[in-house]
Amino acid sequence: MTSTSASVAGRTASPSTARAINDRLALQLLKDKGPLTAGQLKSLTGLSRPTIADLVERLRQTGLVAVVGETGAERRGPNARVYGIVADSAHVAGVDVRTDSVAVCVADLLGRTLAEESLPVAPDTDPARTVAAAVALVERVAERAGAVRLHHIGIGVPGLIDPATGELNATSGLPSWHRELATALHGGLAAPVLLENEVNLAAVAEQRLGAARDRDTFVLLWLGHGVGAAVVLDRMLRRGASGGTGEIGFLPVPGTSGLPSATGCDGGFHSLVCSAAVCELAKEHGLTAAAGGAGGEARRGAGTEDAGAAEAVIRAALGAGERGEPFLDELAARIAVGVAAICAVLDPGCAVLGGEVGRAGGDALARRVAERVARLSPLRTRVCAGAVGGGGVLRGAVLTAMDAAQNELFGAA
Template identity: 60%
Template sequence: MTPARTASPRTARVINDRIALDLLVEHGSLTAAQLKELTGLSRPSVADLLQRLADDGLVRIVGEAGAARRGPNARLYGLVAERAHVAAVDVRHGSVSFALADLAGTAVGDAVLSVPDEGEPGDPVAETVTALETVLRESGVTTLHTVAVGAPGMIDPATGALGGGTALPAWHARVPAALRERLGVPVLLENEVNLAGIAEHRLGAAHGRDAFVLLWLGLGVGAAVVLDGRLRRGASGGTGEIGFLPVPGAGGLPSATDCDGGFHSLAGSAAVCALAREHRLRLPPHGTGNGLRAAEAAVRGAASGETGARGEAFLDALAERIAVGAAAITAVLDPGCVVLGGEVGRAGGRVLAARVAERLSGMSPLATEVLCGTVEGSPVLGGGLVTALDAARRDLFAPR
């Protein structure tokens, strides 16, 4: 029998330091006694740990626990949140959104930049970099550690670059390198639906689940797949490109370069608008986003009951379409849970999710819970901040 290996003192310190820092992130400020209770370490070990973290500039005394108690035992220790900041960037067709957070995950700034259509005057890449620099300056951030960028399309797992996809603006692919060059910090690129899936997994409806699929319903359709607790990207980064999924009722078949004829033709925003018109629902002007805002408004109005019987029939028809795509996903992956996200999915809320669940149960023998996304604000930015914070903490919470 091979004897069991025990951790070296250095390895044990590394593990204990990281546990303590994670507890300070989760709970906020704690006393040494509370850290002792939560970690199971001895009092001297906790004292040594806190001294090491203070020497590294990661922990400091932030107050005392209660007016009746004074002295060392009452000291509250907290994470030095301003030690580093991270940024998330959500790159869309007509806009770029930004969010900033400190090392504790507290939001410290945000902004939205309108981007001109291709062919119009202006350089979207330069404007994006300048806009991020502006929000950093206005938020007082001088210690940027990592930037996470979410963009439509497939991310090549070998190179980390924005690869093949449908007709995406060419400037999208140039954003990460431009940010990296100007800011001099690591820039992580991820598919925007995957970032939304990370947000729902860590912060939202799928928290604590080992398996689920986020079904993104917006301008287009997509999916984020989490199995065995891990986000799955696939051999070419294309896991979740369900706009290309051949499904009945789409009126044709997709091609390698065009998802029209796939699930996109049933559940993308243009298709949702067309379905709303079939049910004689009044739509607001499309404005920007190729009908996305109109589709969102139609679904929200129907889900709230504002459009009466016509809205009910519209939601039934839309749920039938969504269930077709969800049934194909569950037949292959059996995730046990589908979360409806994206602007349209979130607009439908629990009302749409319940309809999809009912229809899905009639199409598939696999028990599948259907939920609506619950992450507040932008789930893409939320997932971007989670991703960037994970990278920053891996670096800074490691021993020096």
């Protein structure tokens, strides 16, 4: 591309279309590699010097680009201006919705966190009051961040999102306020709302910021109170016909007492590796969260569905040395069954272990799982622990909202 004309689908683009293409290209380069000088933009785009000069001035007038400095102290002649994206030209919010809490992060157009806050939600709280409190929380965090308005809001929720409507499946058994919050935020803050499954958002964060940054194709296994997976193929998040891609909790596997059903995953992979199962397994091996000792219960008791208890007992096992190894080996063998099943169908090449269990187990658990997957499957699969941590869903929500805002402001790809 060497001038203001461009080829689109085999045709020569009009001058206005060519300008839009060039503007978007420059904005993407400034976002990914910037700040940049006009000369660097010329070199990276192949556009002529006059075209770059017109482009930069046009983008400055939109308020999306500004001079952020100068360079050239080591060269003769006048210094070159350095241009960068005006990060405060738009603000976005990410919201992580759990059954017992709501977390909010407001960021600028480049995804940099400006303010963050969370709100606990008691199980007996009136749904209408919870929705009102959550909307007020987003408004308060936006005000702290200096955001006059939010351009987009990304929300991560447990449960299936209907691809046809973009709404949370009403049969998911989640609190009613989960389904009402998106509408309330859209109405209260006058911003587009993007609803997405929480595991999918965790995968977005791992792909952009974490363990899967070098991967076009991978799966993220979410191991915690619930069990699920996110599937990324050729850098695209795959949701399935009904939004149910990755519902591996329902996967029939050996080692369970029965089979899952359409209404419950108790007989599936979920019953092997959910937090309650992890706590029960620890109890069988005589481990506690307190000090890796024998007997007792892990925090609130083995067999509970407390993901925090599962996380604590895994850390205790890792700190118990040889006494913790049998438990970790058996847990890894259970997880490997699910990983091998996914690999047999998708051959993703990489499986990231996330959720409270994956986070607590870290590299030590991932290494054990990888060894067992290698015995179960001929397909070479890297297994690694998630790197984003407990804020992965929130970060993924922010990134999703940021992408939507950039696509609108920068122009369609």
